[in-house]
Amino acid sequence: MDPRISKQRTALVLDQPFFGSLALRLNVIEDPSCKSFWVDGVSLGYNPAYLATLKDLEIRGVIAKQVMHVANGHCWRQGDRDPDGWNDACSHAINPIVTDSGMLLPAGALADPRFKGKSAEEIYAKRAQEAREKEKGAKGGGKPEAKPDAQSTEQPGGQPGGASPPQSANGANTPSAESASPDPQPAPCCGEVRQYLGDDKPVKEAEWKVAVLQAAKAAQMRGNMPGGLQGMVQQAVEPIVDWRAVLHRFAQQSSPTDYSFAMPNRRYLHMGLYLPSLNEPAIGDAVFVRDASGSVFDETQAQFDGEVLAVNDSLRPQRLIVMDCDTKVRQVQIFERGEPVELLPVRGGGGTAFVDPFRRLAEEGIRPAFLVYLSDMDGSFPVEEPSYPVLWASTVPLRRAKQAPFGEMLEVIC
Known part of the structure; x- marks a missing residue:
């Protein structure tokens, strides 16, 4: 594990115990093949070249963001959705919670105010609908036809983030980060959600719900539970009704x-x-x-x-x-x-x-x-x-x- 990640994870345990205790549940893996960070419910992967482009407080924010993806169940709920579109929707849902908790994310992190407080499923459906309406409008106006399921978000500077799954472009766009990628593609995002593929997914999901409740109670006892997280915790542990x-x-x-x-x-x-x-x-x-x-x-x-x-x-x-x-x-x-x-x-x-x-x-x-x-x-x-x-x-x-x-x-x- 890179010492900068270890340092910021420890800082989370001390200053933001809700995020910190959950971060300790993830195995940290160095993964040069990914663009930035990823999480799948068991491991937290990172690209050391991308890590070098981040400030210490940004590293702390990215770790918290990845933890929140698992805490919200994003690793279990993608289903048949487009990976890039799901990735972006999850980021829109999570990033405001992280920043409202007083943490810093890299420039360009997705946070459309229209989606604040909405679930990843709602955001995904809304953005997919908007993409189809835009495509229909382009056809009617004689513009080039958009590709189906083109749901990746524009990066700062107006470049589309259409990376192939599972590495979607849904976040920062800095020159230093872009130079870390060998391909002439948009800059890497500040983290992606990967689906947990193990046979024991229901067990893992249940374990994380218990862990989220325990982390919330521990943070409340210490008086370090951000108010905006209260509603998220309640939603995250609610039983899903078919x-x-x-x-x-x-x-x-x-x-x-x-x-x-x-x-x-x-x-x-x-x-x-x-x-x-x-x-x-x-x-x-x-x-x-x-x-x-x-x-x-x-x-x-x-x-x-x-x-x-x-x-x-x-x-x-x-x-x-x-x-x-x-x-x-x-x-x-x-x-x-x-x-x-x-x-x-x-x-x-x-x-x-x-x-x-x-x-x-x-x-x-x-x-x-x-x-x-x-x-x-x-x-x-x-x-x-x-x-x-x-x-x-x-x-x-x-x-x-x-x-x-x-x-x-x-x-x-x-």
């Missing part, structure tokens, strides 16, 4: 079940007992409403559509009704039981209001078995509560989402 399971459970619970003598329980007939059996009649209409205002990102819409099809296949409702609504219902698709279901793209693009789907159902005399509404929850709600179950699938974390006046709410963060 929204898909909640959606399926809601749909199942909304299907009618009751005991009926029409079909007696055969288990007791030989005893001369005529007892009712559990009757599960075919479910009525299942209604799903997709927010078409443009505030729900394409990846979320696609995953939601997949779950709509899964619910339809498992419950086989009398009819599957899918509405697209911004301020008004813009598209309605109705599929009878047994009919092949191919959902059309979302149609709309205006503001957000939740009234029209409920009004349309009431006017047409449709009383569905249940209704699920996918939205960012930023709109006007109906005044009257409907008589059927409603589930609001919020694309905004529930702690920040506008609360619905009726029905249940679940958090959908893809």
